[in-house]
Amino acid sequence: MSEDQEWNLPNVTYGFIGIGVMGFPMAQNLRKRIPKSAQLVICEVVEAQVKKFLSETEPKDRVSVASTPKEIAEQCDIIITMLPKGPHVQEVFTNKSTGLLAGAPSSKSILFMECSTIDTLTSNKVNDLVTEAGHRFVDAPVSGGYNGAVAGTLTFMIGGSEELFNEVRPLAEAMGKKENIYHCGKQGAGLATKQINNYLGFVSMLGVSEAFNMGRLYGLNPKTLASVVNVSTGRCYNSSSENPVKGVTPTASASKDFEGGFSTELCQGVVEMALQLGEQVGAKSVLRDVVLKTLAEASEDPRCKGKDYRSIYLHLADIEQNENHV
Template sequence: MSRTVAFIGLGHMGGPMAANLIKTGHRVIGHDLVTAAVEAAAGTGVEPAASAPEAVAGADVVISMLPAGRHVLGLYDDILAVARPGTLFVDCSTIDVADARTAHERALAAGKRALDAPVSGGVVGAEAATLTFMAGGGEREFAEARPLLEAMGNKAVHCGGPGAGQAAKVCNNMILGVSMIAVSEAFVLGESLGLSHQALYDVASTASGQCWALSVNCPVPGPVPTSPANRDYRPGFAASLMAKDLGLAANAVHEGGVHAELGLRAAELYADYAERVGDSEDFSGIVRTIRNRSGEAT
């Protein structure tokens, strides 16, 4: 069934996601604070709105893709009163679990419905509509949102109640951050032992070392032609975003009293890396930091 969707946040992730909704027959009214993002989205069929409240006024569903929890909560303050009663709000941003639960509470108090549905797959996944969505909220809300999520991705998982989607996202990305560091360290170790990148890849990719960080986003040039390492680490998933997500995971670790040495250390390493490169490099570029610190040339 075709829906009218208000899409707030048309950046590197939101723009392609909105375009994929249009490709599957939905009407999308979009808004972003960056004019260039709105213009690019308009080129894919998104109907531009001058403001977020204007975008949501007649929408069946409101989807947001924003940088941080404060942006999501600020947006909800601006638009909840404008949206029609019962409108479903689906936030695809990656934010703190507590902020996600607050967003749910504010939506319900305003007579609306809510789902947190962060994504995994990066810009490449957004463009190819191969994202994985991790959803938190009611079963009815998930069932209603699912056709839209599946138009933008190839998998949508209902993880539980409010905030559960964000919980799954921070756990998943803690695994990813730790595994990328481990894979990078292994390649630098292999270099020191005279092992070629291809030889290590051929073994580990079909043995117990196999993981997404190796087989899809391999941190060294050569073995996986589509990995960012083969285009000078131009981001698919920027170092700054990994640092942000690991920071959220670290907050949850501390709040939950969980003993997570590797997760916390990965957060420290990526915070330091992102401070130097920001969003100019893919998170797999951390291999060069490891190499530098090992006394090797970049």
Template sequence: MASQIGAPDATYGFIGLGNMGFGMAKNVRQKIPSSSKMIVCELVTSQRDEFCKTVEGDIETAETPKELAEKCDIIISSLPNGKAVKIVYLDSSTGILAGCSKDSQKLVLETSTIEASTSLEVRKAVEEALPSSEFLDAPVSGGIPPAHAGTLTFMVGGSKDVFEKAKPVMATMGKSENLILCGGPGAGLATKQINNYIAYCSYVALCEGMNTGLKFGLDPKTLNDVINASSGQCWNSLHMNPVKGVIPNSSASRDFKPGFTVELAQGVTRQMTKLMEEVGAKSMFGPVMDDIWARAVENPLCKAQESRSIYRLFSEDNGQHLGKVKIE
């Protein structure tokens, strides 16, 4: 059956079936034409096997990005960090570029949340090695449930022509109205880093507010309802209140398991502080955020837990796990 949203009939390659990539790849396979082939590449074989077992459609596996690139017209990558992206694309033995001839015509969507400078380095290598191919930095926002639901937001950096060409592919994974061209190369990632930083800063404020309310004796559900009807409303107060029982589907309701870990959150926060340094932007919250995450990744209350578990640093042991960061 042909795709209702116009995804082209082609051979699709998807690299990275982790927390986000699994749901994204599932939606690609479900929404592209049934005649299209999908090839997946994932280092964790149990994750790869689970994908092949549970997702219907024509799916093959590749042992390396090189093998995948040799067979695919459209390549999508969803990887945990910049180091992994560089290996996947640039490794001379196993990387994507090693599997492409100079006249290859690939459409490449790099959806990982990494440093803009790393993405620009990879883009330059792709453009030099494959002048007939097209590359977009296209990080996503929304979290794991929207990745599975196919309702992500895409923040895209690149040319308008390539963006328009790629929209039907991105629409298999995200809302068509939330596919946003943010500017030229790197702009998608810069936008994503700013968005992530604002979200985590507002979450820290929410943690402080909810903890204060509980200590005062306020009902947490009523407090959150008032916040959401007032000027304190934010994405986290709507979807991820840190107090268990306030929002049924929040990470707190699962005792902060599983999900986007504090280690990954530390990484994306550092991406933003690095970006601010690179462009010479003044920062006041940056040192505070760096300090919170540095403590979280070492503290058993949060280590390897979902990122919003940092609430425990505020609510347990009278906040003794947090330090005092003073901005001069």
């Protein structure tokens, strides 16, 4: 079986907008797995990223650059977007001069796979405009971080009809782990799932941080405490795989002094989106005020700002990084 057949991707022209930290390796994996004769057109505002991508991605004669999203839409049949925030997504799709919808021809139906982590209201609004113009749209946020993007093991959470899910699944599998491609429900359901998961992950980390600081102040050995917790009812991903005490979990972000990973500021943004979603659907949240206050404080704390959000432990324990070890 050839690689083209294995990935089951059509021999059409693909577009990718947003060649940033996540988008760069995602687009590279996509280029590896679409048919060799297919064209990939990229669009990115940071020129250095464009040059790097062109120099590192094969086959070079099958990768080209568009200066605007409009140019992408004029050329491509399938377009993937990976952008920082909701306003960027709205601008890329709806700008009357340079946007995707300004260039999308009415003679064909383009498939848009929107992978950014943004609010559901913006995503749904863009979906409505895309659909009205005769094209197809799915929200398909990812989980797995930069390492997962490089390894091609991302989790995809997809919102849209069953028909659209089946259409984009091969694309998701080309950039993610086959077993971790989920159809979450109607349009917007992928983003809702992502936000709820991130909210729960932060709440879990907050509890783990409080618990291990309690143990620290009592004088417990954090490795022993973790061993007990991880075979008991307190066990969770953040207590076992991402313990915030350096030396407890060798592969945790704490072992890298919280460098890289899902930053405190990004976590704050996604958690705020999740709580907004909760408000929209009328869900009760007894933790809302505590969560927002803690994240706002941590995002301004030099010990956490720009670091993986699990550095919240340093903020709660009020210790410096050099004090955080077994």
